[in-house]
Amino acid sequence: VTDPIAEALDKFVPAFQSAEGDWQAVLKAAAAPASGRKIPAERSLRRSGFWRRVPARVALVAAVVILAAVVTAVAFGWPQRVVDFFSSPPAPTHVKNWVSAINAKAPPGMDPLAISGQTKKITTARFNAGVRGLRPRLHTLYVAPTKSGGYCFQWSGPWHRITLSSLGIGACAGSKGLPATAPRWLRASGPLWIKMPGGSDPYLVLGTVRSGATRTVAARFADGTTATIPVTWISAPINAGFFAYPVPRSQWHPYALLSVVALDANGRVIGSRTPPGSSVMAGMRTTMPPAATVVAGRVAVPNLIDLRLDLAERTLTRDHLLGFQGFRENPLKLPDNAKHLWACFQSPKAGKRVPTGTRVSLLVGRDCHH
Amino acid sequence: MDVAAGRVWEVEQVYRSRLPELWRVAAAVSGSREAAPDLVQEAFIRAVRGIDSFRGDGPLEAWLWRIVVNVARNAHREPETVALSRELPVGDSSSADDAQAELATAMSRLSERQRLVVFLRYYADLDYATIAEVLTISSGTVGATLTSARAALAQALEVKEATP
Numbered sequence: 001v002t003d004p005i006a007e008a009l010d011k012f013v014p015a016f017q018s019a020e021g022d023w024q025a026v027l028k029a030a031a032a033p034a035s036g037r038k039i040p041a042e043r044s045l046r047r048s049g050f051w052r053r054v055p056a057r058v059a060l061v062a063a064v065v066i067l068a069a070v071v072t073a074v075a076f077g078w079p080q081r082v083v084d085f086f087s088s089p090p091a092p093t094h095v096k097n098w099v100s101a102i103n104a105k106a107p108p109g110m111d112p113l114a115i116s117g118q119t120k121k122i123t124t125a126r127f128n129a130g131v132r133g134l135r136p137r138l139h140t141l142y143v144a145p146t147k148s149g150g151y152c153f154q155w156s157g158p159w160h161r162i163t164l165s166s167l168g169i170g171a172c173a174g175s176k177g178l179p180a181t182a183p184r185w186l187r188a189s190g191p192l193w194i195k196m197p198g199g200s201d202p203y204l205v206l207g208t209v210r211s212g213a214t215r216t217v218a219a220r221f222a223d224g225t226t227a228t229i230p231v232t233w234i235s236a237p238i239n240a241g242f243f244a245y246p247v248p249r250s251q252w253h254p255y256a257l258l259s260v261v262a263l264d265a266n267g268r269v270i271g272s273r274t275p276p277g278s279s280v281m282a283g284m285r286t287t288m289p290p291a292a293t294v295v296a297g298r299v300a301v302p303n304l305i306d307l308r309l310d311l312a313e314r315t316l317t318r319d320h321l322l323g324f325q326g327f328r329e330n331p332l333k334l335p336d337n338a339k340h341l342w343a344c345f346q347s348p349k350a351g352k353r354v355p356t357g358t359r360v361s362l363l364v365g366r367d368c369h370h
Numbered sequence: 371m372d373v374a375a376g377r378v379w380e381v382e383q384v385y386r387s388r389l390p391e392l393w394r395v396a397a398a399v400s401g402s403r404e405a406a407p408d409l410v411q412e413a414f415i416r417a418v419r420g421i422d423s424f425r426g427d428g429p430l431e432a433w434l435w436r437i438v439v440n441v442a443r444n445a446h447r448e449p450e451t452v453a454l455s456r457e458l459p460v461g462d463s464s465s466a467d468d469a470q471a472e473l474a475t476a477m478s479r480l481s482e483r484q485r486l487v488v489f490l491r492y493y494a495d496l497d498y499a500t501i502a503e504v505l506t507i508s509s510g511t512v513g514a515t516l517t518s519a520r521a522a523l524a525q526a527l528e529v530k531e532a533t534p
Contacts, residue, residue: 005523008473009492013398019389019407023382026411030418 082233083122091119091142099144099152102172102185110182112172113147120144123232125155127204127246136246142170145237150174150189155206155244171195173208173240192217192262192271202247202257202275205229209241209262211270216263217243222256222308223340224286229260253340253366284342286311292319294356301360303350309341309364320356326363341366377421380430385414388431391494392438398489399442406442413441432503435494439486439504476526484519487512 091099099116106112122141140156154170171188178186191214194207209217209231217229227248231241247257262271288311289302299319304312309325316323345363348354385392389410396413397406417437424433477485483505490501498512505512 004527005520006492008523008527009488012473012477013394013403013489013493015493016390016393016397016406019393021385021389021407021411023385026385026414026418027378029411029415 081123081230082235084235085120085122085143085145085238086235088120088122091121091144095119095121095142095154095156096144098154098170102152102170106186107183110175110178110186112150112152112175112186114144114152114172115147116144118145122234122242125244127244139244141232141242141244143234143238143242146172146174148174148176149237151238151240153188153208153242169195169206173210190271192260192273194260194273196257196260196273196275201252203252204247205243205245205257205260207243207245207260207273209243209271210239211262211264212239213264214241214262214270215265217241217260218263219245219247219260220258221251222258222284222286223251256340284308288315288318294320297355298353299356301346301348301350301352301354301358304343304346304360304362305350307343309343309362312343312362316360321354322357322359324359324361326361374421377424377430378418381414381417381421381434384431384434388494392435394493395435395489396438396442398493399439399486400445402445405445409442409445410438413438416441428503429500432500435490435496435500435504436506439490443482472526473523476523479526480519480522483507484515484522487515488519488523491516 090096096116096119099114099119103111103114103116119142122143124138124140126136126138128136141153142156143151143153145151150173152170152172171185171193173188173193175182175186188208189210191211192207192209194205196202196205205219207217207229214231217231219227219229221227227245229243229245231243233241245260251257257275259272259274261269261273264270285307289304289307292299292302299321301321302315302319304315307315313323341364343362344365347361348358392410392413393406396409397403400406400409414434414437417434424430477488480488486505487501490496490504496504498509498516501512502509507515
């Protein structure tokens with residue numbers, strides 16, 4: 001007796017006829033420190049011997065192209081690539097249809113008036129979209145001007161969803177006088193617009209800059225490092241820069257990414273965006289407290305609460321005290337790097353005078369305020 | 371062989387023996403057949419890394435399925451942080467796909483628990499007790515959930531469901 005539901009389910013998600021896993025890759029990835037994990041795409045490229053098979057002449061041409069791109073970037077004074085909109089290749093029909101669809105999809109009176117026939121293929125970028133930790137894939141940026149002087153753009157799929165695989169994600173900017181109730185995808189405006197999937201722990205930053213005064217777009221991290229984000233600037237009538245920045249795996253910790261900023265030539269902030277919930281960071285400290293003075297073999301316990309753990313440890317050592325860590329969360333799930341952890345509670349309390357060599361207990365977590 | 375090494379060996383056995391089913395469930399839960407291999411790979415990396423956190427108060431295989439389901443569920447959720455495309459129409463569907471479309475609609479109307487029970491039962495062929503471990507519910511709840519899910523799917527497919 002056949003089960004019609006089972007038969008329908010069989011067709012709904014057909015069985016995988018052959019499944020070849022890579023157990024060694026699992027072991028290797030599990031053993032490697034998180035920051036040291038190589039992306040599978042790099043491995044597969046290397047294994048395939050691709051570079052060894054590239055003829056010398058092709059390699060030379062590629063080198064010249066890369067050099068030209070670098071020279072172009074240097075000439076503009078910041079790490080950007082300028083793309084001439086009108087000489088860019090046209091987008092395929094299905095993307096133009098997508099642009100037409102967003103005009104139709106907009107609520108009454110909010111039509112972005114995107115000119116689908118002028119949609120262009122701008123560039124491609126390899127990044128991991130939709131699911132944290134997946135293999136980076138190639139995505140294409142398509143941009144269409146709008147009759148109101150703005151633009152609509154799409155980063156093509158695949159976005160790891162069956163229904164979205166050919167659509168990608170996108171938004172529009174430049175429509176004037178939109179009410180606050182307008183869908184978010186119609187309001188990709190402002191000097192710096194970004195989308196950071198992953199909550200307080202983003203793994204990707206997609207964005208646009210609209211000010212011609214922008215000279216640098218940078219990601220600022222809690223460990224004090226800054227990464228410059230390459231931007232592709234599109235000429236008139238778009239007049240905007242686009243970027244897709246995969247957050248380094250070593251920075252995949254809540255509140256590791258403090259902000260993304262757009263700066264002008266003088267280093268002034270034109271626009272700044274923070275990941276959701278990162279305002280919690282406001283109460284955290286990344287500066288060591290003043291050194292304590294040892295008097296008669298005793299020292300005042302420093303205030304270590306809300307201090308980054310590596311700095312708390314250095315403070316204790318400097319003040320001739322010892323540290324002892326307990327954990328607010330499952331320690332197996334905590335990062336190894338003390339720069340991504342915070343001292344949430346301490347005992348003895350700050351200010352108490354104790355003999356040098358006293359052990360100060362710290363309760364450690366990724367986020368003291370949640 | 372120490373305990374952790376022994377458990378990693380057990381994890382490997384599950385990985386090697388159940389990979390097609392693991393991929394299928396990951397595809398069903400995440401909604402992406404293409405992403406399923408990566409999701410399962412990621413789940414097993416997490417499992418090996420966190421093997422010490424397996425307390426042994428249930429079957430190891432159920433613990434592994436739970437990780438796979440959670441990774442696939444997160445994969446399903448995360449793209450929703452970026453809007454627009456999901457609101458747009460997908461390509462035309464032919465009449466031959468009508469039954470599948472009806473099933474897809476019916477599946478979307480099921481609760482998440484109902485869907486997971488269906489996937490684990492039909493795609494992984496897990497028994498009620500293991501499904502209960504995976505979803506941390508009772509075996510009785512698994513049975514009731516499966517019955518109600520089947521009834522909903524039968525109605526959508528216009529199938530007469532036999533009463534037990």
